[in-house]
Amino acid sequence: MLTSTTSALPSDTIAAIATPQGRGAVALLRVSGPDALGVLHRIAPGIGEVRPRAQRLTALRHPESGELLDRGLVTYFAAPASYTGEDVLEIATHGGVLTPQLVLDALLAAGARAAEPGEFTRRAYLNGKLDLLQAEAVADLIDGRSRALHRAAVHQMERGLSRRVSELRDAVIGTEALIAYSIDFPEEDEPPVPPARIQASARDVIARIESLLATAPEGELLREGALTVLAGRPNSGKSSLFNALLGTERAIVTNIPGTTRDALEASVSVEGYPFRLVDTAGLRETGDVVEGIGIEVARRYLQAADLVLFCVEAGRSVDADEAAFMADIPADWLVLVRTKSDAHADALADADREMTDAVTVEVSAATGDGIAELRRALLRKAFGGILGEPGEAPLVTRERHARALRAARDEVAAFLDAMDAAVPMEFAATHLRDAVAALEGLVGAVSVDDVLDRVFGSFCVGK
Structure with a gap:
């Protein structure tokens, strides 16, 4: 998985109700951050030792008044082996509207901060647990209303599209490597790598990007x-x-x-x-x-x-x-x-x-x-373009994906145009570097905060 490069990692602890409001048997609350265990001990002072991935039934109390709010089932996931990569708690309480809200209020009074929409998954991305394509697939799994989108989202969660993008990135870098090898031998009349081979490599990248882009209309x-x-x-x-x-x-x-x-x-x-x-x-x-x-x-x-x-x-x-x-x-x-x-x-x-x-x-x-x-x-x-595709075939399901792929394709095409115009190879190759950047941005290896705000802002609170 490519490593994300973003702003500093968060250092506070967040909490949210992770299940929809309404009458139901069980509600689930999530806590994530470095002080997750400290928050737990403040609302469950009698819980004692909490072992990773072992459930504990305990009394949940308000940390200031000591009022008994519920008896809940607590599961602790120690960093980095958790969804977010941080210390995570999942607290199962009785369902309904009031009980989980009272427990959330207690968590906030104990030192946690109310999570923003998508903040748990955003932290998973920032901590390298998911790439950006996988994070978007989480949203599709939650919001999807068709079996076809569910199949595509599950495959994307398993890095199907991420692998395809990574393979494209490696192919562009492979073309760059051919160029670097040629530049290393300027004194030779015939470089070790013929220009025709470099052009064929670039054309193959374009064809593979076009094949993936062909799924975009149906995928969206x-x-x-x-x-x-x-x-x-x-x-x-x-x-x-x-x-x-x-x-x-x-x-x-x-x-x-x-x-x-x-x-x-x-x-x-x-x-x-x-x-x-x-x-x-x-x-x-x-x-x-x-x-x-x-x-x-x-x-x-x-x-x-x-x-x-x-x-x-x-x-x-x-x-x-x-x-x-x-x-x-x-x-x-x-x-x-x-x-x-x-x-x-x-x-x-x-x-x-x-x-x-x-x-x-x-x-x-x-x-x-x-x-x-x-x-x-x-x-x-x-x-019609995807009806015959197997369920695990990667699909382009968002305009953001298509836009990044088109940018990468256009940069590789510009590289070929520069070669045809006899532009020195080291200058023409800057287009390939821009193509790599576009593909890395697609999976979130290079990101900026406004992109992340758009991706995670559509998530529900608690995810």
Whole structure:
């Protein structure tokens, strides 16, 4: 693992409730820092000797009043063999809202400081227990709502992406080594390492970075879900299709045009991959002020959409306005859904067959016919680049990752351009040094505090 280089390591002791508030059997509090044992003895004066990784049931008291707050189960993890790399306590109390809060108040009165969001994991990173990619994977494990993101996060926690980035860094350094070997023999007419070999090494690095970057569009969708907007004229079956895809009645369905006045959003998993479905108001000219606002909301969703399911009733041709609307949507985003197919045996009109750029699926929300095919079409459209990948394949799941990889790729490409322009090798090689820096920044080997604030600020308190 690359060593992180950041500001001075923290020297105080922090505490937080690590489980969500609410009624439950057990709550967990965490303490981390050099005075963790001292804090424990102040709230549990009768606990005696505490051995690492041995649980102790003890009375927990307020250090000032001596009031008995609860009996809790304490586990001690001695540094550096702990999550943060510091002395760590995990205190299990009875659940609920009041009891864990009273115990936390006692910990703070005993000398601990309230932890900030993500501070435990930040300390793990600062102490070399995790790299930055692994730390982000912790957040994805907590926040992830799909099996696909969970698989990617688990693999990232096991350093799958970190290893790939480290291999890329080593490859760039290997290219630098070839250059250094050539520079060491300036008196030779033919250097020991031919320029063509150095160029081939750099091109191989670029190809490997591009291969990893190719997973970025689908990888980023794993975190947020593919925004999938159902659009079409009023009464074209959008709300019925929305309910059918969800498997529950969320949208109001009537035969009165204009029933949907606002966008209705819900999350759904398709074979473990996340989608955010949005049912929108029917697109038409209207004098109704409220319906007009709903149509404007629909247009804003369409501008942000990753996928558009354009609904047209089966048994009729796509009209000119609908065709013009679909012409403005990139083919990669568009699925033409012929709805209400149960009412029309001749569902696909000739006009559809001429629309070679649009994937067309015939469905019936009433009978369920075609829904499975539509789900498969959604998977291919949104996640086609990673569907065949094994669960342990590394994925680029954040814009920060993609940005650093693009920077590294561009620097290696600039090195090749400099070689083509006959720039002296020692000057051209500065681009390779910048590529290494970009890759090291990705795993957090070289970091600045504002980057860490962005990464860990999204964590929950207690993690």
